Amino acid sequence: GDASMVPQDSRFEVAALGTTPPVRLAQWALPKLARRWGAQALHFPDNSGPLRPGLPLVLTLHDSMWRRPLSQAVLRPTTRQRLQDAYRKWVCPRAARAASIVLTVSEHSRRDLIACLGLDPAKVIVTPNGLDPAMAMPLPIARAAALRVALGLRKPYVLCSGAADRRKNIDRLIWAFARARKGPLARAELVICSLREGELETTGYAHSARQAGVSDAIRVLGYVDDEQMKALYQGALVYAF
Secondary structure (H helix, E strand, C coil): CCHHHCCCCCCCCCCCCCCCCHHHHHHHHHHHHHHHHCCCCEEECCCCCCCCCCCCEEEECCCCHHHCCHHHCCCCCCHHHHHHHHHHHHHHHHHHHHCCEEEECCHHHHHHHHHHHCCCHHHEEECCCCCCHHHHCCCCHHHHHHHHHHCCCCCCEEEEECCCCHHHCHHHHHHHHHHHCCCCCCCCEEEEECCCCCCHHHCCHHHHHHHHCCHHHEEECCCCCHHHHHHHHHHCCEECC
């Protein structure tokens, strides 16, 4: 991970774990290190965790989307995505049952997880997502403009942060944008950000853009950092979600 993301607090210590494969890291290496360090609990914040942690486990399950067919999320999944999906489907429910506490982000997700996994309601706690205070502080206008120019954005734009997940409904947004370009958004572009390397090829975005006749007005950006994301938010005509 990025050590700069760790709060500057004496209670936090950063440990470099090298190139340990993610599955081995989650299932064996991290729990073993935590026990060696004398940790009182482990917190895994991203849906999956160790099946035999050896000490109290706090697991954040953001939702139960991992239970659904991969085809609902990815149009043309890669081999890696298929393996990750199979891993999540096998590990997530078992890790949730092994956990002492399960955190989730909404009351809807809490009810869903209790129902579909048979979890004890007493151990499933809602902890709503928060806002990083840094994201609430606008960038200086000139700095934000320079960052957008560096990303190649010089026209008015509609912004969406869709990644490659079909459930984000970006294909329908492309068609809606095509209709809006016949009116108030005639000069605008649609900027789709937060796609990681190779993800665009797993989507139907290019096909939808061609069919809708707006290929020349669609800009697909890679994964942007927090400062770039702030500049994109600040300069957008509208954020489409």
